[in-house]
Amino acid sequence: MSPLSRLLRRPEAVAGAIILALLFAMALFASLLFPGDPQAIAGPALLPPFQDWSLPLGTDRLGRDVLAEVFHGARTSLAVGLAAAAASLLIGAVVGTLAGFAGGLVDEVLMRTTDAFQTVPSFLLALAFVSIVGPSLGIVVAAIALGAWTGPARVARAEVLSIRERDYVAGARVIGMHPLAIAFREVLPNALPPVLALSSVIVAAAILTEAALSFLGLGDPNRVTWGGMIAEGRTVLRTAPFLSIVPGIALVLTVLGVYLAGEGVVETTAVRRSLS
Amino acid sequence: MSLLAVRDLTKRYRRGGKTIAAVDGVSFAIEPGETLALAGPSGSGKSTIARLVLRLIEPDAGSVQFEGDDFLALSGTALRSKRARLQMVFQDPLSAFNPRATVARALDDPLRIHAIASSAERPARIAALLERVGLAADLAPRAIHEISGGQRQRVAIARAIATNPSLIVLDEAVSALDVSVRGQILELLLDLQARERIAYLFISHDLGVVRAIAHRLVLLDTGRIAESGDARAVIDAPQSAIGKALVAAAPRLNRIRP
Numbered sequence: 001m002s003p004l005s006r007l008l009r010r011p012e013a014v015a016g017a018i019i020l021a022l023l024f025a026m027a028l029f030a031s032l033l034f035p036g037d038p039q040a041i042a043g044p045a046l047l048p049p050f051q052d053w054s055l056p057l058g059t060d061r062l063g064r065d066v067l068a069e070v071f072h073g074a075r076t077s078l079a080v081g082l083a084a085a086a087a088s089l090l091i092g093a094v095v096g097t098l099a100g101f102a103g104g105l106v107d108e109v110l111m112r113t114t115d116a117f118q119t120v121p122s123f124l125l126a127l128a129f130v131s132i133v134g135p136s137l138g139i140v141v142a143a144i145a146l147g148a149w150t151g152p153a154r155v156a157r158a159e160v161l162s163i164r165e166r167d168y169v170a171g172a173r174v175i176g177m178h179p180l181a182i183a184f185r186e187v188l189p190n191a192l193p194p195v196l197a198l199s200s201v202i203v204a205a206a207i208l209t210e211a212a213l214s215f216l217g218l219g220d221p222n223r224v225t226w227g228g229m230i231a232e233g234r235t236v237l238r239t240a241p242f243l244s245i246v247p248g249i250a251l252v253l254t255v256l257g258v259y260l261a262g263e264g265v266v267e268t269t270a271v272r273r274s275l276s
Numbered sequence: 277m278s279l280l281a282v283r284d285l286t287k288r289y290r291r292g293g294k295t296i297a298a299v300d301g302v303s304f305a306i307e308p309g310e311t312l313a314l315a316g317p318s319g320s321g322k323s324t325i326a327r328l329v330l331r332l333i334e335p336d337a338g339s340v341q342f343e344g345d346d347f348l349a350l351s352g353t354a355l356r357s358k359r360a361r362l363q364m365v366f367q368d369p370l371s372a373f374n375p376r377a378t379v380a381r382a383l384d385d386p387l388r389i390h391a392i393a394s395s396a397e398r399p400a401r402i403a404a405l406l407e408r409v410g411l412a413a414d415l416a417p418r419a420i421h422e423i424s425g426g427q428r429q430r431v432a433i434a435r436a437i438a439t440n441p442s443l444i445v446l447d448e449a450v451s452a453l454d455v456s457v458r459g460q461i462l463e464l465l466l467d468l469q470a471r472e473r474i475a476y477l478f479i480s481h482d483l484g485v486v487r488a489i490a491h492r493l494v495l496l497d498t499g500r501i502a503e504s505g506d507a508r509a510v511i512d513a514p515q516s517a518i519g520k521a522l523v524a525a526a527p528r529l530n531r532i533r534p
Contacts (some may be wrong), residue, residue, distance in 0.1 A: 138484040169334050175386045175435065186374050268369035 006268045013264020019257025026074040034068035038224050060243050069266045070250050072224040077207050084206035086121050087145035090169040092152025100160030122147025130218045137220045144206045152195050159191035200262015204255045226251050278305035278476050298324045300499040309473035313486040316496035319513035322479045326447045343471040360390045360439035367448035369428035373420040379431050380416040388439040426457035445477045483526040487511050495519050
């Protein structure tokens with residue numbers, strides 16, 4: 001049975017995959033369905049949902065189309081979530097591989113640095129970083145990655161410690177391969193599966209961190225974000241709760257979808273590994 | 277001058293406050309084109325000696341002269357380029373290869389690292405290497421885990437001879453193979469030695485195999501040399517207690533070497 005068909009037999013994985021597919025479609029077609037600036041005024045202010053079918057989810061305090069904002073917000077959330085997770089997995093895998101493979105002083109320095117980053121709550125770290133450097137999409141990605149790379153680094157190091165004792169690593173030394181080539185060509189690719197298993201958790205956490213930063217006004221001001229929408233809606237929470245509820249639901253569904261799909265992939269590959 | 281001269285090689289390990297010598301003052305030499313067997317029971321230090329000679333681990337004392345160079349003094353680039361002349365074949369051919377490797381990649385690595393052939397020439401070189409160890413050239417694109425154990429060990433030998441070594445360390449290289457395949461691999465090793473004058477450091481606990489392939493034999497017991505000499509003379513009339521015990525334990529000593 002192929003991994004794909006095994007994946008499709010898990011209802012929770014299928015649900016997660018469908019949610020993710022819808023999100024990607026929203027992000028891809030946002031500018032086709034809602035051309036122009038989503039932050040432009042589209043109608044009367046504070047129009048409730050399902051009143052005017054040209055503005056199905058109503059408008060916010062400034063008369064902006066909520067549905068358009070949700071679609072464009074999906075872009076930011078996915079872009080930041082995926083980029084931050086990719087960056088933290090990359091940094092973590094490289095740091096963990098170097099620490100585990102080199103050992104000795106290099107290991108000590110890298111792992112104590114990892115400890116230092118782990119002691120500071122990652123959200124505070126991101127908050128401090130963005131408030132010093134200034135909010136833009138790239139900075140937000142970097143700020144989130146800064147707090148998220150320690151987990152992958154630890155997992156990668158543990159895996160590398162066991163792999164570096166295998167015969168094929170000794171074999172690579174015997175044929176005269178350079179230590180860095182051994183670390184990144186022979187060891188790292190075989191240490192990756194458990195590190196990649198962390199990716200769904202990291203993507204979900206990154207999306208939430210981005211929303212939280214935006215909620216505090218530290219997101220990229222030129223982009224619509226779900227966190228920013230919730231913050232906007234908070235001021236009129238009693239009169240127009242839908243302004244906070246709609247992006248809130250989008251956020252919950254996204255994190256749920258990422259998590260379910262990620263878990264499904266991890267579970268099916270774990271089955272394949274134990275069978276082989 | 278000997279190809280490999282090992283003098284007073286010592287390696288100690290610390291176990292719970294006590295220091296145990298895994299290898300204790302071992303000396304031996306290998307001449308070009310010769311097979312020296314290291315035999316002994318489990319824990320006698322034979323695999324440790326292999327790893328010391330290959331600089332996979334560092335000794336606590338002693339010297340290793342290889343092709344006239346002080347092998348223990350080499351480091352960095354000089355060590356890596358010298359490694360071309362001193363190769364190894366492992367016991368388990370499956371764990372000796374990167375699980376993601378194909379046959380072609382396993383053979384491409386030594387050719388690339390030691391700049392033996394340009395990238396355009398390498399596919400032909402790989403095919404030639406496969407033929408030298410009695411494999412079909414169309415095996416190259418296959419994954420290592422797809423081919424049989426005997427084929428895998430032939431690929432390991434092809435990888436070892438890719439850099440034209442003068443000495444190959446064979447660490448229990450035929451112990452994990454079934455009997456018929458073992459005979460074929462021994463034939464291949466003898467054949468390569470006859471054609472290319474490669475010396476072998478042959479590590480085994482099986483005196484039947486040692487008798488079939490080795491010229492000289494060093495018997496080890498708890499990290500020290502118990503007995504050494506002509507392989508057949510030692511096996512036919514062992515003097516040491518460990519030699520007598522090992523010969524008594526060997527079921528049948530079949531002869532391949534003429």
